[in-house]
Amino acid sequence: MSRVYSLYSTSVGKKFTMAVSGAIFVLFVIVHMFGNLKVYLGPEAFNHYAEGLRGFGEPFLGHEWFLWAFRAGLIAALLIHVLAAWQTSRQSWAARGHKYRKRDNLVFHYASRTMRWGGVALFLFIVYHILHLTTGTLHPDFVPGDAYHNFVTGFRSVPVVVIYSVAMIALGLHLYHGTWSAFQTMGVDGPRINRWREPIALGVALIVVLVNLSFPVAVYTGIIH
Template identity: 40%
Template structure:
């Protein structure tokens, strides 16, 4: 008798779910690494205009002449775009699977046991996506002009965050980012194998440390600009 090696539907669905979780974890880690690097660049504002503009210029010439001018930046942008698309696509697919697999009553019962960041991670992701588009239009394509037109990245940064309303928009986005990252780092490390009980406390601590570092690191320059310490 010939036996089939094709996985049954439940097994196939389980394998697909695992693959989606891995895709979400890896793309999420890539995004976290990018925002940590971005935060480091923003902190250059405390070193003055020359250091900040010099760092921005160095990103455009990194690995030149092995890569064309701005080649590294474009590779970074493409990788980040792919990571965001994969992350969002996997999140939507997993959410739809969960909605299909669980009765509504069970979902409502389980919701009380989730952390606040886990409950808001989906809406936080949508807010982050909207902010990323706004941020790119403001500081990358220069389509949105807040505070005047300047050739210097440092001057654009200072002019923008001299406006209190933009500071508040940025604050909301960064709070959403840190909540998303806290839950995401914890979930990603669980997915990638660090799921035993002995590591739970360390994983949770690492997630909070990364989230706190991003909140402080990203908000320091805008706060200093708004208060007049950086001008």
């Protein structure tokens, strides 16, 4: 425990916990994207997949046990990620009490400057996304158990498509800098790996964003209906 505490006592350690919790989310959004690709296989395949998520691990585990353990893990990772982000941000804000009058940004890329507000935007989107397609609270035509129906009818509204599209841009920027940053923070560095850090980060961000954006486009253009 004392090691965990001394890790977390410095900003370097806090960044490490952010990198690890962030890596969990990088893997999650990739798996989430792959799962959703089943929507192209039709209602039966998609609903079967959705039901499979609830029954994962049966009969060794009870119904939805795995799902809830998975959710608990994600929530824990989110809490750690947000807490570390909040604490390190506060430390940084306090470190420059007096701002520059003139500022020339020397950062490597724009994405790194979007992490804080982009993270807040993503959090709000996740809340909305759960209320929209998991609980159905904000879905005008939600049918419990018919994930395909909820998916397709959900994206028939223009404001909803706009919300999802903006969120995907925020996700792309967050993923790009976050993935690259995680390598750097975890000290995954070397002449050979450094050539791949940028392309991996860009690839993950682009693939996740483009595939996810294809869903509302496919609904809107009638490719899936």
